[in-house]
Each structure stands twice: as structure tokens, then as C-alpha cells.
Amino acid sequence: MTLPPFHLAFPVHDLEAARGFYGGLLGCPEGRSAAEWIDFDFFGHQIVAHHAEGMEPKHSNPVDGHDVPVPHFGAVLPMEEWRALAERLREAGTAFVIEPTVRFEGQPGEQATMFFLDPSGNALELKAMRDPGKLFAK
Template structure:
């Protein structure tokens, strides 16, 4: 999925993958990213207007994942993702379900009906990198310090 060009900072994230073609299929076919420059060792992806670069590593060199308990879920400590608009998130969930994507953490609401209400889900790419997609009912709560602790 591509974000419209806006005058705002973009993030760049390089991450390890163990199979470039499987990464290409996941990020383009499943998540809807466009790919940009590439070589036989890496691929650029337009990840909601941000630059992801999948770098090929040997399976034994891919980092392991530790989890933390959050709301009764084992949340991968190492993960990345984006915060979508509420309606965009809802459609994104439908698209993932239609494509048969297996959720690591099924879509659910945190702080339902309360300040800071947010929808969240986790998926895993073919190289076991974890991604979180979320949406806030009120985006102004994104950095609010008065929210209940995680």
C-alpha cells in the first residue's frame, strides 16, 4: 500500500529476510506494497509511503524473537508496522482475511470504549519478522501519557 506523497518525514527500515522471493510475494501480494530498487541481495518496498529494505541473510543469521506479555498476548518484542486510519484498518483486516493470512495475534480492540481505544493485529512474514498494524479511534491519543499502562 502506498501513501500519497506528503511533505513529512519518512522512515527507512532495513530488516533481514531468509528468502527474497517469498518476501517479495508477501510484501507485494499480501500487504500491497510496491517494490522499488533491488539487487540479488535486497529489495526496496514502499510500505505505506515509507522505505523498507529486505536484506537477504542466511537462516542461521536471522535473529530470534523474544516476547512480552501484553493484554494476555505474547507480543513479539521485535516488530514493526504502521498506524492506519480507523476505516483503512478495518478494510485492511478484511483484505488479510480474504487472502487467508494467518494472524499471530488476531485483530482485537484494546481499551474498548475507553480513552485510547485502539484496534491491533500481528502477522508474520515468511522470514518470521513480525508486523503490527493498528488504528486509534482518536489519533490524538497516540502519545497520550494518561492512558492505562500496557
């Protein structure tokens, strides 16, 4: 199943830090930009970092024994790409909110997942499904 790309705009406190994080560490190609925003190709999806002062407080919800940060955004990657990115993030000294792990083991929604923050404190989740066809399975 191929899903259409999404578009997401989100606040950051420092565009150059966002450029280094998304473009450098995550390897997301940069698209259009202006003095107050930058487009990135986030694993085939368009995200836009907008300069904004003052970030909203973060919350969390319990999911499978972890405190999942809310709000968050992310992408579903092929398993090998997820593993390579997890290793690159570990090597870069990324402080994970939730370390790379497998959750819902043995269930239809079994997935590898990791949560971390960008330099502005935006929470990201990157995951890979054991069976990609079961992304929305109950």
C-alpha cells in the same frame, strides 16, 4: 499530526517470498532493488528487505492480555484502511499471531491492532487509533 516517514532494514530468508508478501498481499509498491535487497513503500515509509541467512530467535512481552512478539515493526493506518487490510488478510488465510482486535478500550490509547508474520518470520503489527491524535497519549 503527520509524522515523517521512517526507514527500516530487516532480514529475510527469501527475497521472492518477501516480494510476494509485501508487494502482493500487503500491496506495498516496490522501489529500487538489487540481487540482495528490495525497497518497499510500506504505507508511506521505506522498508528494505535484505537477504540474510539465519534469523534471530523471537521473544514476547505481555501487553493488555496478549503475548506481543518482540521484535516487531509496523505502521499506523487510518481505521478504514486497517479494516480493509484485516479483511484481505483473513481472506488470504493469514495465520495471525494476535487476531485483529481492539485493545486499551475506553482508554486514551484505544486502538485496533493485529500481529502476523512475514514469510521469514518477521513480526508485523498494523494498528489504527480510535482517536489518531492520541497516538502517544499516556
